[in-house]
Amino acid sequence: MNDVLILGAGPAGISAALYTKRANMSTIVLHNNQSNLQKAYQIDNYYGVGKISGKDLYQKGIEQAKALSIPVFEEEVLQITEEEGFTVTTTKNVYHAKNLVLATGKYRKLPSIPGLKENIGQGISLCAICDAFFYKNKKVAILGEGEFLHHEAIILQKVTSDVTLLSNGKEEKDSISKKIENVEVSSGVVVTFEDHTKMTFDGLFLAYGVSDIDTLSSTLGIMKEKNFIKVDENNQTNIPGIYACGDLTGGTLQVAKAVYEGMNAALAIIKKEGKK
Numbered sequence: 001m002n003d004v005l006i007l008g009a010g011p012a013g014i015s016a017a018l019y020t021k022r023a024n025m026s027t028i029v030l031h032n033n034q035s036n037l038q039k040a041y042q043i044d045n046y047y048g049v050g051k052i053s054g055k056d057l058y059q060k061g062i063e064q065a066k067a068l069s070i071p072v073f074e075e076e077v078l079q080i081t082e083e084e085g086f087t088v089t090t091t092k093n094v095y096h097a098k099n100l101v102l103a104t105g106k107y108r109k110l111p112s113i114p115g116l117k118e119n120i121g122q123g124i125s126l127c128a129i130c131d132a133f134f135y136k137n138k139k140v141a142i143l144g145e146g147e148f149l150h151h152e153a154i155i156l157q158k159v160t161s162d163v164t165l166l167s168n169g170k171e172e173k174d175s176i177s178k179k180i181e182n183v184e185v186s187s188g189v190v191v192t193f194e195d196h197t198k199m200t201f202d203g204l205f206l207a208y209g210v211s212d213i214d215t216l217s218s219t220l221g222i223m224k225e226k227n228f229i230k231v232d233e234n235n236q237t238n239i240p241g242i243y244a245c246g247d248l249t250g251g252t253l254q255v256a257k258a259v260y261e262g263m264n265a266a267l268a269i270i271k272k273e274g275k276k
């Protein structure tokens with residue numbers, strides 16, 4: 001029986017692992033190599049690392065854990081049950097642990113518009129709070145829907161007054177609702193609408209929120225609030241022994257917050273188990 005099983009090797013999961021391992025708790029990290037961090041073209045706002053690609057930062061985290069002899073296995077988690085502590089079934093193994101840390105992040109939804117996915121990081125951004133800084137007084141558009149569209153608009157309006165909302169066929173307040181045929185990045189981001197008219201922007205932000213892929217946790221009866229896992233001040237869920245941290249718990253979806261919450265969950269586990 002392991003002391004701690006951590007699902008996710010992004011900033012939240014690795015941060016938790018560093019603390020529990022250093023408190024002499026047997027710790028295993030599982031991941032499927034699909035982190036939001038790997039999609040970040042460049043991280044420029046995290047303490048001490050300067051400019052670094054998301055892919056490199058993700059890898060560095062895993063290397064740091066492995067250097068502490070923490071096993072980090074690439075295995076897709078398929079099922080979690082409450083047996084013998086907690087039982088986690090992956091594509092390759094079955095693990096048992098006294099404590100579980102969920103740090104599986106959140107995938108961002110994307111509409112299937114040609115030119116969108118392939119140009120992320122090249123003038124197309126998934127995160128206003130991360131990249132607004134680069135668009136001071138520039139002409140930007142936000143493509144999205146619902147609450148998230150308007151939330152991202154508020155962030156961008158703080159750096160530029162030239163913000164256009166696009167909603168690709170959906171009726172959204174204050175937006176251009178024409179369907180989009182494709183997006184190209186040449187000198188600027190060129191959006192072509194279904195009626196063949198075009199608009200060019202310095203940057204395009206996507207605001208489709210995050211999709212609820214954490215069905216794994218739903219089967220356990222873990223409580224959520226607005227599609228994010230609800231945790232207490234120790235990052236513990238409503239099920240004792242199951243903790244959640246990072247993007248999964250909502251709030252500000254940033255590396256710094258994920259790292260903090262990983263530490264917070266780990267310290268709570270260490271205290272609960274009477275370790276130092």
Ligand SMILES: Cc1cc2nc3c(=O)[nH]c(=O)nc-3n(C[C@H](O)[C@H](O)[C@H](O)COP(=O)(O)OP(=O)(O)OC[C@H]3O[C@@H](n4cnc5c(N)ncnc54)[C@H](O)[C@@H]3O)c2cc1C
Nearest residue numbers: 008009010012032033034036077104105246247253254255
């Ligand atoms: C394009 C983009 C740019 C960004 N730019 C910045 C930035 O500049 N600064 C900043 O601070 N933040 C930025 N972010 C946000 C940052 O990447 C996230 O906040 C951070 O990665 C969250 O960490 P996490 O550990 O919660 O989740 P993630 O980093 O998403 O890690 C999730 C982990 O869970 C694993 N996992 C998921 N499902 C399973 C499963 N079923 N089985 C096994 N493993 C699983 C994955 O393999 C991964 O290891 C950006 C995000 C994006 C998408």
